[in-house]
Amino acid sequence: MKIKILIPIIFFSVITCLCCSSSGNDEEEEEVIDNSTTNITYSESSSVISNPERGFMHSWSVESEGDALNLVTLQSLKNENVSIILRLYNLSSFKNSDLSEAQLTLIETDFDRLRTAGIKCVLRFAYNENQNETDAPLNIIERHLDQLKPIFTNNADIISFVQAGFIGSWGEWYYTTNNLTTLENKQAVVNKLLEVLPKEIKIQLRTPLYKQQVFSSSTSMDASVGYGTTNIARVGFHNDCFLASSNDYGTYQDVDAEKSYISEEALYVPTGGETCPPTDIPTASCLTAENEMSFLKWTYLNLDYYGPVLNVWRNNSCFLDFQRKLGYRIILKSASLSKEASISGNFELNTSLENVGFAPVYNYKNTFLVFKSETDGTIYKKALDFDIRKVKPEASYQLTELVSLSGIPAGNYELFLKIEDQFQTLADRPEYSIQLSNSNTWDATNGMNKLLHTLIIN
Template sequence: MALLLALGLLALGGCTGWTGGGKGPSAEPLYAARPDGVYLAGKPLPLYGLNWFGLETCDRAPQGLWEGRSVTEILAQVRGYGFNALRLPVSPAVLRDEGNVASWAQIGDPAYPQSPLAGLRYVLEKAQGLGFYVLLDFHTFRCDLVREQLPGKPFDPARGYTKADWLADLERMARLSLEFPNVFGVDLANEPHALTWAEWKALAQEGAQAVLRVNPRILVAVEGVGNASDSGGYPAFWGENLTEARDDLGLGDRLLYLPHVYGPSVSSQPYFSDPTFPENMPAIWDTHFGHLSTRGLPWGIGEFGGWYTGQDRVWQDRFVEYLRGKGVRVWFYWALNPNSGDTGGILQDDWKTPVQEKLDLLRRLMAGPSGLAFDFLPAEGEVVNPERGFASDSYYPDEPSLDAEAKLAEARSQGFEVRLIRRTYYLHAFAGQDTLPSSFLQTLAQDLANAQAAGVKLILRFAYRPDENRANGPSYCDPPKERILSHLAQIGPVLRQHLGVIAYLEAGLIGPWGEWHSASPEAALMDPLPGYQEGSQPPCGRQNYDRKLPNPKTLEVVQALLQEVPGRKVAVRYPMAKAKLLELEAGGPVGTYPAATYFTPLTPAEAHGNTLKARLGAHNDCFLSSENDYGTYYYDPGPQQDLEREYWSQDTLYTVMGGETCTPGPYVPPGEDPAGYVYRQFQRFRFSSLNLHYHPDFIRWLRETPFGSGSLLDALKRDLGYRLYLRRAEVSSNQLRALETLTLRLYLENQGFGGLYNPKGVELVFMREGDGLVVGRVLDTRFYGPVPGGEAVYTYTVQAPPEPGVYALWLRIYDPDLPEDSRYNLRLASRLEYRDGRNHLALYVQVR
């Protein structure tokens, strides 16, 4: 606690903290202190903390275990209230493993070690498992020194403890910090009230160096002194006075100022009886420590608290508003313990019942208002996930078999983390035979198995013509419809056996590259566009781009393909083609351009059904190549082209859009910013995937074009496909009986270009602390998430586990076709722990 010089004060409080990662320090800081708070690995880390005392006393154990509650039970309870940080006061006896642990420690926690140092490690381990960040507080150099006996400085040779002893103990804390990455800092000395600022500054610099020599990745916390009054005549509590602090002590982002401050229940200061109280307080706080904000120096609060009654309630209410106004995101309330004589605690005397009014007060300082909810920050950069992102490319028979692992390695060498491969099978060698060779079917099956072994999904296309028919070149023909249907009937069983690794299919089968133009007149799988005069042609035709109008044969082929891959979407090359297929299915005319009514996008009620309209998606293989994307849209600018563009923009809310570029650079209308225009077009048409190989010059342009804080390529890596940001998770209760009903609410936003085009399963996983017992409850088996750019709230009712314990809540979003393969699970685009295919919701429940 922060206490007033020359007055009798509490015997509890202090400072020392450390943090680590791995088995030794790294050159890169893990934690950093900045003017707006603490950062972990470059990301903001709000710290909503409690002081839990006991380890610094001669009991050498955290208090409260005598009430029959374990360390895990106590921590899980307050973690459930929204606290994510602890300040643990310690003494040299614990650090040096000297003396005995109080016998009551094993009353509530039979596993609590009888060694003081092992006990500290035990608490740190349990805190880490429950998601707590820890600040170790060097509270006092002798456990028997309390209240007025506290020396007010970190060492006292007259009492047998020297500066060298203090520095050695700081090093012990720093070495211990290397074991526990959740320990973020060392509080160098608790309330050095007997020192001037100049004296304390010099010692703090020396103590900080002792810590950082051992572990340079953590923070050092420096409290204020406790002079009787500052230059304005306002008395300061012990640890509060940072009036003279003007710089970072030469520590840069390793320094975090952590003053202590209290209200009337600790000491009756003259300003508490001022007629303007509590509105006189902000100026005093600014004088003592708030001025650090104007100097760009990071600070939080190491201790504050009090009884929540009378004047102390008024003081705490005003102080919380002050901290809110300052944007303070690092604070530690005194105390968790109810037996703090001047302040009380968060828990009542039974060490179980919360002081609800205090919780309500502190929730005003939390981003998530309670342990019943947790608010997440969005993740940065690409979140690698199945069925989205840049895709590698592979062609049969040029590549007789798919080496999926090699494709991933090749893409990684170019800076891409690939979870999709587009595999195109050119079947021209079999175009003249009704039966496909068994060797090809075996190759297809093995390719699909290889994809699963590599943890990727495939975009499949089957085609009979690997190129256009050019003068003096080879001539490729579309097979007759009956032969295509026969081939599909043979391919279908193989595809269904491996359906889980198929992301979607491109319609293919007709025309050069399977792109649905220049159809062979002989097979007549497509008609010419109205008004097109084909004239005389060599066998199978040449580049007849206008022979692209679907007819009944086209519809029959597409329906057969859809039948062979139940549940999967099939992407077609042109918006006109989908509209015409829908018109033909409805019995509409043959040989005409589709009527405008068939360019009506899917509605939410129609989405993801088993209809032709719901299952036909889109691919654009000449994206951003010209005004009409080389015939993707109606040739001439005007209402019809606008209709087709808008149709695809809205229809792909519920289907899939993929493809590639085909020109060295993008077509950009005059007056448009190239980078912004290109990004908006990908966003408008809701792209889920893009070929990373073609066109190589276009990909190079994306890489070299600045956009935002990086390149346009970086932005596309991040935003292609779905990007599910869990903004908030809520539970109805964190104290449950066995098998009691729990309500879970998830607030999700889709920040990506595209959506989920295949259904996912959702499971809430209860993982018990200690033994890792897992209890799963399936919430949904046909989850599609919010549409691109949309948000939604999902509410689920679920039954608690049957066995007692403290359970962490994890969310598993899995592939129903591959439910046991966690490589196909979805990672949320939130700053959270992702482990074994599960997203940690940062919430805990206790089952009794």
């Protein structure tokens, strides 16, 4: 198949975002046609969709210089609709020394296998997995991050997010033996981590208070900051005792205020983590979990811990719903599209999208309107200004852009939306492209969403 990517010199675009509540009703596909325009209503799918960087995940911890991830196991994750894992590296053998070549090779091997399998990862590094053991001093942490920088750079495409780690047992910023939980040392670790990671990668801190302390601000970000790449715009949250107590084992100090803070921040930075044994409240019910994940905009959750909480959801028939809704779940609702256009003219893309997931997309994606020739299958890609991160949860988004048809010859063309990874290494990998949650619209071979419309260019 021939593919041509055209970034036109003359490109006009207008994006208008409209927020409204969702009706949640599935509709059959239908076309209402006048002399010049086709109006299309799309059907919503009820399937669990394995989109990148979201959903239930597995977690694998590995000891220093231990065994690499198993490729066959990673490849089998698609059968569980899992597209993301947590990889925790225990650096206990290097508390007073550089990372060995064997350790660095282990991490590189893991990334190679993740990429082969079509999976991404959340990363964390720690120096022990027992609260009675020691962690490493600050100078060792900083040296290790310098060693890891080339690996981060070379494998940024496979990293979804990085949990700050390094400090204390399990890298959870507690039980430190090297005085690392002072504000000065927490700031040093955060700043060093953000320095060595590529700007495209966001990190997560264990509590909202940590971010407020590190950046000396308790005011949540707005869009003018949140969609940027400054340090504060790259820091989200992970909660490893989700729904475990009234304050989630100390995750929150001022519970209501800090949850509201996360809810607003999480329009731009990721939240995720795992449950743990509940204490002073009943095991999380479906309704409680649904409300919390929706309010805090959860994008991923560990499948491997804590089992009894997960089983409550399985036994009460909400687990499947959480599989659908964790992270983003974007539906193509409708479109109003011209049937014909002039060669070298313009085509107006006019579609309505809705996000019925708990969270937005957090990592930038490149989006194209794709024209596929019905004659010979040649594909022409036109870049859009559209930023899918702005399709917020529980809201609609009107996508309207005027697209130049320069370079596309006369003929009949099937139209698609392609929302691909920002890294060119993954751009042509369908498993790293976003599938809209519609019936009968996914082109799995090319990783594109059918608009169910044919345009005649004459």
